[in-house]
Amino acid sequence: GAGVSQSPSNKVTEKGKDVELRCDPISGHTALYWYRQRLGQGLEFLIYFQGNSAPDKSGLPSDRFSAERTGESVSTLTIQRTQQEDSAVYLCASSLGGQGSYGYTFGSGTRLTVV
C-alpha cells in the first residue's frame, strides 16, 4: 500500500482482556518497528523485525507483550491480560532497510484505552 496501515485505530478494552493490534507495512519495506507513546511522553521502542532475522525484543516491557511478523508482511502486537498502564498509542513504522539510517514511515497508530 501507499503507507503504513494500522488497525484498529481505536480500541477500548477491559482490564485483564487480551488485545491484538495489526500493522501492514509499506510493500518492500523489510524492517518493521513497534513503538509506544504514552500520554505526555516520548516514543518508547518495543520491538523490531528485519527480514527473516530474529526480532529485537529488547523493548518489550513484560512477558504480556508479544509480536509476530510473517516474512516481510503484516505484523501483530499482542498484549495479554491488559493493565491500565498499557493505555497508550501504539505506533508501527516500516523502513526500507535494517539500518535506522533510512528513517521510518509511521502509521497513524492504535489508541488503546484499558478501562
Add this chain to the structure above:
Amino acid sequence: AQSVSQHNHHVILSEAASLELGCNYSYGGTVNLFWYVQYPGQHLQLLLKYFSGDPLVKGIKGFEAEFIKSKFSFNLRKPSVQWSDTAEYFCAVNALGFQKLVFGTGTRLLVSP
C-alpha cells in the same frame, strides 16, 4: 546507550516569531539525526534528516536544522513560524550500526495567530 534530550517540552510563539527547538544526543560515534513532526490528529512525518555532509540541513515547510558535532546537538529552526506549524516535534538519533531510532520526549509547539 543512546539517548536524546529535548529540553523544551512546551513552546508558545506568536506568528512570525522565530523558532529554535533544542535537541542533544548522547553517543560518541557516528550518528544519523532526524526531526519528525506530528500535526494534530495526524501521524508522525519526517521533517528533515542529517546523514553526512553539510551540517546545515533544510527540510520541508521552511524548517532547517544544524548538526554541531562538538556540542552533540541538532537544533531545529524556522525564521518565521505560522499558525499551521502548531504540532509536536520529535528529535531522533540513529547510531551507525544500530537498527533502531531513539526518540526524544518531544516538544509541543503552539503558534498563536
